[in-house]
Amino acid sequence: MILPALDRRSLLIGLATSSTLAACQSAPPKPAFAALTYAHKGAIRLTVGTIDVMSEYVSPMRPPHIEHRMPVSPLETLRRWPADRLVAAGGADHVARYTIREASVKETALPRTQGVRGVVTKDQTERYDLALAVMIEIRQQRGGFVEASAEARVTRFRTVVEGISLADRERAWYELLEIAMLELDAELERQARSHLARYITF
Numbered sequence: 526m527i528l529p530a531l532d533r534r535s536l537l538i539g540l541a542t543s544s545t546l547a548a549c550q551s552a553p554p555k556p557a558f559a560a561l562t563y564a565h566k567g568a569i570r571l572t573v574g575t576i577d578v579m580s581e582y583v584s585p586m587r588p589p590h591i592e593h594r595m596p597v598s599p600l601e602t603l604r605r606w607p608a609d610r611l612v613a614a615g616g617a618d619h620v621a622r623y624t625i626r627e628a629s630v631k632e633t634a635l636p637r638t639q640g641v642r643g644v645v646t647k648d649q650t651e652r653y654d655l656a657l658a659v660m661i662e663i664r665q666q667r668g669g670f671v672e673a674s675a676e677a678r679v680t681r682f683r684t685v686v687e688g689i690s691l692a693d694r695e696r697a698w699y700e701l702l703e704i705a706m707l708e709l710d711a712e713l714e715r716q717a718r719s720h721l722a723r724y725i726t727f
Contacts, residue, residue: 558596558699563710564609569717570726572616573663578607580625591653592630595698599628602706603659610710611661614726618666621724626658627678630698635684649684655701656680657709661717663724673724675716681705 582600586593592600607623633652658678662671683701685694718725 558695560605561597561602561703561706562609563606563706566610566710566714568612569610569714570612570614571621571663571721572724572726573613573619573621574615574617574666576607576611576613576621576623578604578623578625580604580628582625582628584629589631589633590629591632591698592628595630595702596695597699597702599630599655599657599702600625602702603628603657606659606706606710606713610714616724619672619724620664620666622662622664624660624662626660627656630655630701637687647687650687650689652682652684653698653701654680654682655705657705659709659713661713661721663721673721675713675720677709677713677716679705679709679712681708 580600580603584590584593584600592598603625611621611623613621631654633654635649635652637648637650656678657680658676660674660676662674664671681701681704683697685697689697
């Protein structure tokens with residue numbers, strides 16, 4: 526039976542729509558990654574008038590750096606930390622300066638098993654090295670003289686297996702940052718309470 530031109534057009538549109546819907550339904554949803562926050566850790570109250578946040582680190586945004594590809598940015602996470610944990614509790618003579626010195630993640634290709642053994646071996650194929658470094662300074666309002674400072678630096682790495690999916694790779698990046706930030710948060714608080722003790726109030 527030969528269909529009229531209008532019916533053939535309707536049939537083709539219907540088939541195309543069904544194919545598009547099927548493709549959309551078969552694609553797995555992209556995982557959502559929550560921002561890393563630290564307000565629940567409690568506030569570190571500093572006797573300063575303001576808290577200035579600065580960054581010395583600028584991502585090259587080219588290999589071997591991959592931090593710009595991560596689902597949660599290390600740099601933005603470090604920018605958020607002082608908003609969550611530091612409070613300017615008053616003190617017109619002083620300011621606190623929080624400086625991000627590093628927020629990098631570098632990818633390195635790892636050697637693979639060669640020969641017949643390589644056919645049946647699933648190697649760890651990439652290594653990701655993360656480095657975070659920040660400093661808090663207490664400065665005089667006039668002149669900017671540094672009266673005290675506290676620093677923290679954390680490095681961590683993780684490898685991923687051959688054939689890993691993009692979703693699992695992003696999950697590995699996220700977990701790497703999450704663990705490193707927990708360590709940085711604890712170390713920075715220790716350093717602050719040790720080196721900035723005279724400027725901390727309750």
